[in-house]
Amino acid sequence: MYIRITTHKNKDGTTAQYIQLAHNEWLRDAKRASAKVLYNFGRREDVDIKSLERLADSIHRFIGDEAPKPACGISMPEVRVTTLKERRKTTAMVCDLIASLLSAEERYVEHIPDNLRNSTRCEKAEERVSKLQDALDILEETYSD
Secondary structure: OEEEEEEEEOOOOOEEEEEEEEEEEEEOOOOEEEEEEEEEEEEHHHOOHHHHHHHHHHHHHHHOOOOOOOOOOOOOOOOOOOOHHHHHHHHHHHHHHHHHHHHHHHHHHHOOOHHHOOOHHHHHHHHHHHHHHHHHHHHHHHOOO
């Protein structure tokens, strides 16, 4: 998965850039990869960079890596969600994102060629699927009523 930037030229000659979370999916019949957009963040100038940094930190914590520190050495302040309504809303957004990541990883594993089924790449992908499913189950169980 990767962040992709697409450019659109408007009728007035200006350009607009859009930010997307994408994943390359192998098309067996066409024998080529195709980019599949998992999430549209919107116009580049409207993207909340700080929320993307927090998401990246969260993903690094989840997979067990230490999150990279900002190049300037300034640490991000911790964000606290105070009300139950805010927590549920935030949890729903995170669940949607994790479900998208899980779906993409499952499709990736499903389309791995037979000769790579026993490779470390496949094992790591299956491990990611398992961890994402566990995280999604925990979040859904924690906030279900």
